[in-house]
Amino acid sequence: DGGITQSPKYLFRKEGQNVTLSCEQNLNHDAMYWYRQDPGQGLRLIYYSQIVNDFQKGDIAEGYSVSREKKESFPLTVTSAQKNPTAFYLCASSMNIGAYGYTFGSGTRLTVV
Amino acid sequence: ELKVEQNPLFLSMQEGKNYTIYCNYSTTSDRLYWYRQDPGKSLESLFVLLSNGAVKQEGRLMASLDTKARLSTLHITAAVHDLSATYFCASSLTYNNNDMRFGAGTRLTVKP
Numbered sequence: 730d731g732g733i734t735q736s737p738k739y740l741f742r743k744e745g746q747n748v749t750l751s752c753e754q755n756l757n758h759d760a761m762y763w764y765r766q767d768p769g770q771g772l773r774l775i776y777y778s779q780i781v782n783d784f785q786k787g788d789i790a791e792g793y794s795v796s797r798e799k800k801e802s803f804p805l806t807v808t809s810a811q812k813n814p815t816a817f818y819l820c821a822s823s824m825n826i827g828a829y830g831y832t833f834g835s836g837t838r839l840t841v842v
Numbered sequence: 843e844l845k846v847e848q849n850p851l852f853l854s855m856q857e858g859k860n861y862t863i864y865c866n867y868s869t870t871s872d873r874l875y876w877y878r879q880d881p882g883k884s885l886e887s888l889f890v891l892l893s894n895g896a897v898k899q900e901g902r903l904m905a906s907l908d909t910k911a912r913l914s915t916l917h918i919t920a921a922v923h924d925l926s927a928t929y930f931c932a933s934s935l936t937y938n939n940n941d942m943r944f945g946a947g948t949r950l951t952v953k954p
Contacts, residue, residue, distance in 0.1 A: 760940055771930060771946040772885075779940055819884060830875045830887040830932075831942065 731756045735820050735834035741842050742807070742814065750805045750837045752820035758832070759825040761803035765789060766817040766836075775818075778803055779825055807839065815841050844869050844935050848945035855921050856953050863916040863948045865931035874907050874914045875932045879947070885930065889916075921952045 733754045742748045752761065760779050764772040774787030778797040792811025797803055803822075807814045817838050821831035845868040855861050865874065873892050877885040889898040891907035891914060898905050902925065904917045914931055928949045934942040 762942075764944075769949075772944040774943070777940055785940075821885075825940070830877070830890050831885075832887070833884040835884045 733820055733822055733832055733834035735818075735837050737837060738835065740837055740839045742839060743842060745809045747806055747808050748839065750807070750818055750820075750839070752803045752805065752834060753801055754803075754822045754832075754834075755801060756822055756832060757800075758822035759800070760823050761797070762821045762823075762831065763787075763793070763795065763803070763805045764819045764821065766819060772819065775805065814839055844933060844941065844943045846931060846933050846943050846945040848929075848931055848948050850948060851946060852949050852951075854951045854953065855918075857922055858920050860920065861918050863918075863929055863931075863950075865914040865916070865933075865945055867912050867914075867931075867933040869935060870909070870912070872909070873934055875934075875942070876905050876914075876916055877930045877932065877944075879928045879930065881927075888929075918950070921950075923952050923954060926950055926952045 736751045762777040763775040766772050773789050775793050776795045778784035781797050781800050784795050784797050794806045817836050819836045820834040823831045847866045849864050876888040878888050879885045889905040894909040896907045902919045907914045928947045930944050930947045932942050932944045
């Protein structure tokens with residue numbers, strides 16, 4: 730079955746460390762996205778990518794980095810520059826063209842310890 | 843800039859009652875989406891509304907879109923406990939979907 734896989738489900742980070750969250754899709758979708766969700770809040774866009782080797786900043790890109798070397802993969806690195814990284818991170822994908830909503834992964838819960 | 847606002851943010855209702863969640867967006871847009879999120883889980887797509895006057899229904903949920911008023915509604919009919927979740931609306935400005943913005947969500951609790 731096609732879908733989006735995020736890993737790990739839970740991640741603990743020490744202060745000053747960089748961590749990378751994985752997102753893989755086998756839906757043949759062109760575009761991929763990273764969102765951050767804080768408790769009781771909506772989703773805020775971090776980065777998105779429409780095609781391989783290209784990506785754009787969203788509303789809260791500071792302290793994060795991404796790469797898009799393959800169509801299927803869009804990993805997110807939370808760097809030590811992100812001052813408040815504890816949150817629920819959701820990856821999504823969609824076709825670039827057409828009236829489709831996003832397909833979301835199951836999320837990664839990141840906690841700074 | 844596209845902004846999406848939902849109200850209410852919290853909704854507690856009894857089983858069997860009806861209620862409506864409202865979603866306002868700030869710019870002229872040609873599409874509106876509704877998602878459901880269960881606690882600790884991911885988002886599930888419920889409805890895609892593409893044009894003025896569009897109405898979609900699935901079970902006890904019905905969504906509609908008024909592009910002139912920049913308003914979408916999610917109507918709940920005869921609520922049941924299984925509908926307890928957080929509901930998000932989202933809107934995109936362009937045809938290619940890459941600028942979707944989400945509302946803050948409405949946390950619905952249905953009590954027996």
